[in-house]
Amino acid sequence: MSASELAERVRRGETSATDVLEQYLAAIDECDSELHSFLTVLGDSARSEAREIDRRLSAGEDPGPLAGVPVAVKDNLCTRGMSTTCGSHILEGWLPPYDATVVERLRAAGAVVVGKTNLDEFAMGSSTENSAYGPTHNPHDPRRVPGGSSGGSAAAVAAGLVPLALGSDTGGSIRQPAAFCGVVGLKPTYGMVSRYGLVAFASSLDQVGPLARTVADAAILFDVIGGHDPRDSTSLERPNPLALTRLEEGVDGMRVGVVAELLDGADASVVGRVHETAEVLAAAGASVEECSVPEVSYALPAYYLLAPAEASSNLARYDGVRYGLRVNAPSAESMNGATRAAGFGSEVKRRIMLGTYALSAGYYDAYYGQAQKVRTLIIRAFARVYERVDVLLGATTPTTAFELGSKVDDPLSMYLSDVCTVPTNLAGHPAISVPFGVDDLGLPVGVQLLAPALGEMSMFQAAAVIESAAPAAVLPQICATTIGGSRTSARGER
Amino acid sequence: MSTKGWGPVVGLEVHCELKTVTKLFCGCRNAFGDEPNTNICPVCLGLPGSLPVLNVKAVEMAMAIGNALHCEIRPSLFHRKNYFYPDMPKDYQISQYDEPINVNGWLELPDGQRVGIVRAHLEEDTGKTSHMGGGGRIHDADHALVDYNRAGVPLVEIVSAPDIYSAVQARRYVEELRAILMAIRASDGRMEEGSLRVDANVSVRADRTDELGTRCEIKNVNSLRSLARAIEYETERQVALLESGEPVLQQTRHWDEEAQKTVALRSKEEAFDYRYFPEPDLVPVAPDPEWQHEVAVSLPSMPAERRVKLTELLGARGPTAAQVDQIATVVALGLDMLVVEAVSSGIDAPLALARTANEAAADADRAREVDPAAYAALLRMEQEGKLTPTQAKAVLAETLESGGHPADIARRQGFEALGADTVAAAVAEVVSAHPGEWERYCQGEDKLVGFFTGLVMQATDKRANGKEVAAELCRLRG
Numbered sequence: 006m007s008a009s010e011l012a013e014r015v016r017r018g019e020t021s022a023t024d025v026l027e028q029y030l031a032a033i034d035e036c037d038s039e040l041h042s043f044l045t046v047l048g049d050s051a052r053s054e055a056r057e058i059d060r061r062l063s064a065g066e067d068p069g070p071l072a073g074v075p076v077a078v079k080d081n082l083c084t085r086g087m088s089t090t091c092g093s094h095i096l097e098g099w100l101p102p103y104d105a106t107v108v109e110r111l112r113a114a115g116a117v118v119v120g121k122t123n124l125d126e127f128a129m130g131s132s133t134e135n136s137a138y139g140p141t142h143n144p145h146d147p148r149r150v151p152g153g154s155s156g157g158s159a160a161a162v163a164a165g166l167v168p169l170a171l172g173s174d175t176g177g178s179i180r181q182p183a184a185f186c187g188v189v190g191l192k193p194t195y196g197m198v199s200r201y202g203l204v205a206f207a208s209s210l211d212q213v214g215p216l217a218r219t220v221a222d223a224a225i226l227f228d229v230i231g232g233h234d235p236r237d238s239t240s241l242e243r244p245n246p247l248a249l250t251r252l253e254e255g256v257d258g259m260r261v262g263v264v265a266e267l268l269d270g271a272d273a274s275v276v277g278r279v280h281e282t283a284e285v286l287a288a289a290g291a292s293v294e295e296c297s298v299p300e301v302s303y304a305l306p307a308y309y310l311l312a313p314a315e316a317s318s319n320l321a322r323y324d325g326v327r328y329g330l331r332v333n334a335p336s337a338e339s340m341n342g343a344t345r346a347a348g349f350g351s352e353v354k355r356r357i358m359l360g361t362y363a364l365s366a367g368y369y370d371a372y373y374g375q376a377q378k379v380r381t382l383i384i385r386a387f388a389r390v391y392e393r394v395d396v397l398l399g400a401t402t403p404t405t406a407f408e409l410g411s412k413v414d415d416p417l418s419m420y421l422s423d424v425c426t427v428p429t430n431l432a433g434h435p436a437i438s439v440p441f442g443v444d445d446l447g448l449p450v451g452v453q454l455l456a457p458a459l460g461e462m463s464m465f466q467a468a469a470v471i472e473s474a475a476p477a478a479v480l481p482q483i484c485a486t487t488i489g490g491s492r493t494s495a496r497g498e499r
Numbered sequence: 500m501s502t503k504g505w506g507p508v509v510g511l512e513v514h515c516e517l518k519t520v521t522k523l524f525c526g527c528r529n530a531f532g533d534e535p536n537t538n539i540c541p542v543c544l545g546l547p548g549s550l551p552v553l554n555v556k557a558v559e560m561a562m563a564i565g566n567a568l569h570c571e572i573r574p575s576l577f578h579r580k581n582y583f584y585p586d587m588p589k590d591y592q593i594s595q596y597d598e599p600i601n602v603n604g605w606l607e608l609p610d611g612q613r614v615g616i617v618r619a620h621l622e623e624d625t626g627k628t629s630h631m632g633g634g635g636r637i638h639d640a641d642h643a644l645v646d647y648n649r650a651g652v653p654l655v656e657i658v659s660a661p662d663i664y665s666a667v668q669a670r671r672y673v674e675e676l677r678a679i680l681m682a683i684r685a686s687d688g689r690m691e692e693g694s695l696r697v698d699a700n701v702s703v704r705a706d707r708t709d710e711l712g713t714r715c716e717i718k719n720v721n722s723l724r725s726l727a728r729a730i731e732y733e734t735e736r737q738v739a740l741l742e743s744g745e746p747v748l749q750q751t752r753h754w755d756e757e758a759q760k761t762v763a764l765r766s767k768e769e770a771f772d773y774r775y776f777p778e779p780d781l782v783p784v785a786p787d788p789e790w791q792h793e794v795a796v797s798l799p800s801m802p803a804e805r806r807v808k809l810t811e812l813l814g815a816r817g818p819t820a821a822q823v824d825q826i827a828t829v830v831a832l833g834l835d836m837l838v839v840e841a842v843s844s845g846i847d848a849p850l851a852l853a854r855t856a857n858e859a860a861a862d863a864d865r866a867r868e869v870d871p872a873a874y875a876a877l878l879r880m881e882q883e884g885k886l887t888p889t890q891a892k893a894v895l896a897e898t899l900e901s902g903g904h905p906a907d908i909a910r911r912q913g914f915e916a917l918g919a920d921t922v923a924a925a926v927a928e929v930v931s932a933h934p935g936e937w938e939r940y941c942q943g944e945d946k947l948v949g950f951f952t953g954l955v956m957q958a959t960d961k962r963a964n965g966k967e968v969a970a971e972l973c974r975l976r977g
Contacts, residue, residue: 083548096547103541105548204547209779211809237550238781315779318579321590322545326645337585337643364581373776 008074008168008222013116015062015073022058022073026051026117029075031168033120036484041141042151042161044080045088046120051075054117068115070225072231076111077161077170080121081128082213083202084108092126092136092154092203096329106204106237107213107230114229119167126350127208127320128178130154131422134413135352142409143186144481145448149406152182153424154360158216159186164484166342170216175206176308177401177426179214180438184401184451185368185442187479189223189468190216192426194458195433196241198227207312207317208239210430220439220468224248227461229365241459248465253361256470257290259463260394266301267399267425267453274444275400282452283398284439285474286467289307296394300379300386307379309420310363311431314373316481317360318354323348355416380431387432391457398469400425401438426451436462439468442476449479504942505741507734508702509669510617510661514654515686516694518561523623523653524551524593531692535646543651545588550780553577557653558600558784560685561621562794564655565601567679567801568616573621575600577778582771586626586645594622594656596775596816600784606659606679607803608671615660624652655685661711663702666727666734673697673723678802678831691720697726701733703741710952712737713747717761719754728782729754733761802830809838812848820854822849825856832863840871846878854878858895865899873898877905884964890914914962922955922963926971929954941976948972 008013030048037043056241060069072118077083081091083101086093090096104112125135132157133141143149144164151160155172162170172179174192183190200214205211215226230430233246263283287293308416316326322464325331325344332343349357363372365428402422412419429436435458438451452471522529541549565572578596599620605613626647630640657676677695680686685825688696696887697720702712717733720726737747751770752761786794800808810818810825818826829835834855841851859866859874877898881891886909895910917925929951930937940947953966 081548083546089547091547099547101541101546101548103546103549108948201550202548205780207779236552238552239779314776318591318774318776320582322588323581324549324583324585324590326545326585327588328546338583341583361774364776366772366774369774369776 006168007219008071008217011168012070012072012074016067016173018062022055022062022117024054025073026055026075026119028225029119029167032484033109036164036166037161039147039483040144040160040164040166041139042122042157042164042166043077043120043134044090044092044123044138044157047087047118047315050087051117051119054112058115058117060463066266070114071111071169072115074169074387075119075167076116076226077120077122077158077167078108078111078118079124079158079170079172080335081124081167081173081204081206082108082171084118084121088121089204089372090121090122090138091128092138093348093350093353094137094330095323095344096353099329101202103202103302106199108202110230111171116169118231120156121141122161122170124157126353127204127316128154128173128175128211129316129352129356131177131181132366132407132409132412133157133182133420134349134409137350139485140409142483143406144483145187145479146406147483149408149448150185152185152402152406153347154178154182154384155190155216156182159188162186162188162216162218166484168218170221171204171226171230172216173211174426174430175210175212175215175312176430177423179216180401180426180451180453181422182435183438184440184449184453185406187449187451187481188218189220189437189439189472190214190451191223191227191437191461192429192435193227193231193461194241194435196229196239197243197246197435197459197461199230199237199240201234201236205315206355207315208319209315210308210312212430218470220465221249221252222438223251223437224465241460243459246461248461250436252465253461254466255289256286256467258469259291259396261286261291261293261467262295262390262394262397264295264397264399264455265295265297265300266299267397269302270424271400271403272405272444273440275403275405275450278441278450279398279400279452282471285471286398288472291467294394296390297395298386298390298397298428300383303379304383304431305420305424307376308423308427308431309359310372310376311380313356313360314363315360317357317364318355320349320357323375352416384432385426387428387434387457395456396460397455397478399453399455402426403449405444405446405448429455432458434458435464437464437468439471440475440478441471447479502734502738503702504706505703505734505738506664506706507666507730508661508704509663509673509730510714511659511663511669512698512700513657513659513673514696514698515564515657515680517557517653517655517685518687519554519556519560521554521556522651523554523557523621524651527651527678529652530648533568533648535644535648538648539650544587544647545590545650551593551778553781553784554653557621558786558937559657559682559794560653561600562684562786562791563703564657564680564685564796565604566795566798567683568601568604568606568614568619568657570601570619571603572601572786572791573598574783576783577621577781578775579778582775584625585643586628586647586650588626588650590646592623592625593781600786606672606675608668608675609803609806610671612668614662614672617658617660617773619655619657622654624649626650640801645787661702661817669699669730670723670727672742673726674831675802678833682799682802682805686784690871690965693721696721699726699730699733699940701730702733702735702747703737711748712741714759715747715749716751717754718751718764721756726754728759729761736761750777755932801955805830805835809835809852812838812842813852814848822852828856828860832866833862833946834859834863834866836871837869837874839865841875841878844872844875844879846875846882850882851878854881854891856897858892859899862896862899869899869902873904880905880909884967885909886914887961887964889961917959917962917964919967921959922967923971925955925958925963926975929958930972930975940972
């Protein structure tokens with residue numbers, strides 16, 4: 006059942022927030038030992054939030070569009086008084102004294118925060134294997150990764166352990182795991198969703214977004230979390246989004262460009278699925294053309310200079326002085342060093358070193374400066390192509406989910422799984438991954454729609470058309486028999 | 500030792516804490532002296548996930564400073580200055596780097612010399628570390644405590660050109676800058692509380708050469724006196740090196756107040772690589788012309804202008820050397836209103852100036868709060884002879900202390916001026932007791948006025964007014 010249906014039933018009194026929550030908590034309890042999508046399950050606080058929703062309903066109040074809908078939150082989003090680790094030992098035991106803006110907005114919409122999901126440490130990775138607390142497994146094949154860094158959120162949604170989850174996307178961290186797990190994942194326009202309370206990886210690229218089982222659910226969650234926030238200076242002064250209301254407007258007359266560079270080097274089955282979606286859009290009235298944005302091939306190297314550069318600064322604060330891990334040593338300086346040596350994992354250390362180097366005197370112009378120029382070129386290249394088309398279409402990832410352990414020792418090949426997603430982040434544009442069938446192995450394939458800044462509306466409309474024509478969704482191996490299908494609706498009787 | 504044949508070239512970096520109500524990037528109170536770690540929040544503690552939001556008032560004050568220093572005000576950008584320090588919550592400081600808000604200005608010293616202002620940019624302050632245990636110093640402390648109340652307090656760093664050529668001039672520059680900052684209410688000017696902090700870049704060069712020598716940056720200068728001392732010491736040190744044929748090494752040096760000398764902190768090679776890059780959490784600041792105009796027109800009058808105004812009160816004769824100093828003091832301490840009000844209500848300018856620069860200035864913080872009308876009333880009592888100068892000073896001190904009205908205080912202290920009859924009687928008595936001196940006085944030995952006045956004062960317990968005594972003597976002589 007979709008999140009909107011669930012909220013509707015709670016609002017109509019056909020079920021209660023508490024009942025809904027208990028079902029999902031039971032599913033988590035049953036399946037998550039195998040998946041490890043959650044780092045923390047917030048049983049008690051979620052129960053009291055659900056009771057409050059039920060109380061408000063019985064008092065005649067409307068708790069909002071997500072009334073009683075359990076939502077999982079990536080563990081790099083601050084939750085007041087609740088563990089927020091970023092998948093790192095360095096933040097073990099830290100309890101933030103405040104909620105991220107998106108978490109406040111979830112609660113204001115009636116959602117129940119049910120737990121914190123696993124991620125690559127500080128969102129650095131593409132498989133969730135870089136979590137200090139162990140990897141998450143792909144519910145479609147537990148020997149495979151769920152993608153990353155929002156792997157916990159994607160796996161939890163795919164397995165039906167929550168109807169909705171929040172992730173964050175710096176270079177593809179929502180869309181790539183969404184593709185690997187067969188769910189919908191949106192990276193909004195930079196500035197559409199507040200970053201306040203999102204633990205920063207690369208501030209100029211980070212954006213919070215929804216993971217959901219349907220395009221409509223992603224739209225509802227986007228509508229709930231989006232809109233201006235005075236606590237984030239990079240937040241756009243825009244009214245709150247209303248993606249859901251115009252979801253069904255179709256693609257008649259929409260101009261779609263299939264980007265050659267977003268298919269280069271992708272598996273044949275992935276390329277095939279993208280072409281099928283192009284046909285679907287054409288059949289629905291869109292004009293589809295092939296197009297080329299050659300500059301996107303420079304996106305990955307630019308990204309792997311800019312993101313680590315910002316990260317090297319953002320992660321400086323984990324120094325053992327104020328919160329999180331401290332390894333004692335005779336001087337402040339040696340305490341900093343010992344704490345960071347013990348608290349950070351190897352991928353985080355690699356990126357801090359890369360970024361520190363890229364910003365160093367004598368290298369700044371050649372690395373950070375040059376990468377910024379590439380970023381400008383990419384923005385211009387997209388601007389040029391968006392003169393002719395409304396949305397772009399390509400693969401979300403070159404491959405489907407790979408096996409656990411297959412890339413951990415080869416960072417470059419791991420980085421390449423972001424090749425189709427990073428251009429969007431560099432441009433600050435929105436993009437969405439929509440599941441569309443499976444590959445030869447039966448693993449989910451995601452296709453990616455891209456749009457210019459603030460182009461979410463047409464992107465959602467195209468995504469809805471693709472979704473409606475997609476082959477029947479494959480059920481995950483893990484938790485295939487839990488909530489999500491018709492079984493939930495059969496439970497409304499008590 | 501002698502530095503004959505050599506002279507210092509000094510550029511000053513002045514950090515001014517802005518007196519905004521809240522901090523630079525969050526809503527926490529900006530206040531000195533509060534209980535440690537009470538004015539803090541996720542933003543100024545640099546907690547994970549927190550983001551800065553720029554305080555518009557701080558930008559406005561920075562623009563006011565730029566205006567007062569004749570700077571060009573430009574669109575500006577914040578950068579991150581990256582280095583590890585325990586009292587810096589994010590382990591980077593948000594500061595302005597190559598695109599500061601104010602550039603290319605100047606400041607005119609009271610003697611008319613202009614010192615160039617290279618830039619005046621906005622940045623955030625750090626927290627404050629106290630080293631505990633041991634001797635309370637960094638090296639033998641057994642632990643440190645950090646107060647983050649100061650973290651995120653707005654600072655404007657004002658960088659002068661190397662246009663200062665003596666310790667005295669350096670002091671004048673800081674005094675004038677402080678007066679300007681206080682005039683526009685950007686600063687409370689309290690060096691001892693660290694709200695104004697000065698670093699001095701000092702090099703030396705042989706007289707009659709234009710080439711600049713290698714400079715050293717002197718940190719930890721906590722008062723105007725230390726500033727002058729540090730520059731003098733550093734000049735001597737560098738001259739001694741050069742005269743013995745050794746080079747001056749580019750260094751950051753620390754002023755050791757106790758030892759009265761500078762000590763090497765780190766060399767150029769050990770200088771930090773701050774890895775500046777544009778702060779991605781903030782957007783550029785581009786004050787539009789309207790906003791700039793608003794700030795410019797709301798600027799109060801500057802110390803130089805106010806000194807001219809006070810000088811004009813003295814009339815055609817112009818100020819004496821002592822009065823020039825008095826005017827400088829009055830303006831530097833922001834006490835001009837007391838003088839202006841008093842003079843406009845009929846008090847003689849020299850009297851108003853002297854009392855304000857000498858007595859009121861001694862308790863300037865309170866004097867700024869005093870009611871100018873009450874202050875003028877006190878001076879009037881003195882001018883009209885109802886109080887002697889000594890009594891007037893005592894009443895002023897009490898007025899500042901307790902805040903009462905001078906007339907009441909004078910009455911309470913028994914400073915009722917003697918009536919004309921009593922003065923005349925006292926004079927007559929003294930005259931008749933010293934006929935010889937009286938005779939000489941009557942023959943034109945005027946200086947004996949002092950002799951008689953002294954005796955009358957003695958006889959009246961100093962309650963007589965000297966001027967009235969002199970007038971009575973004059974009258975008796977006929």
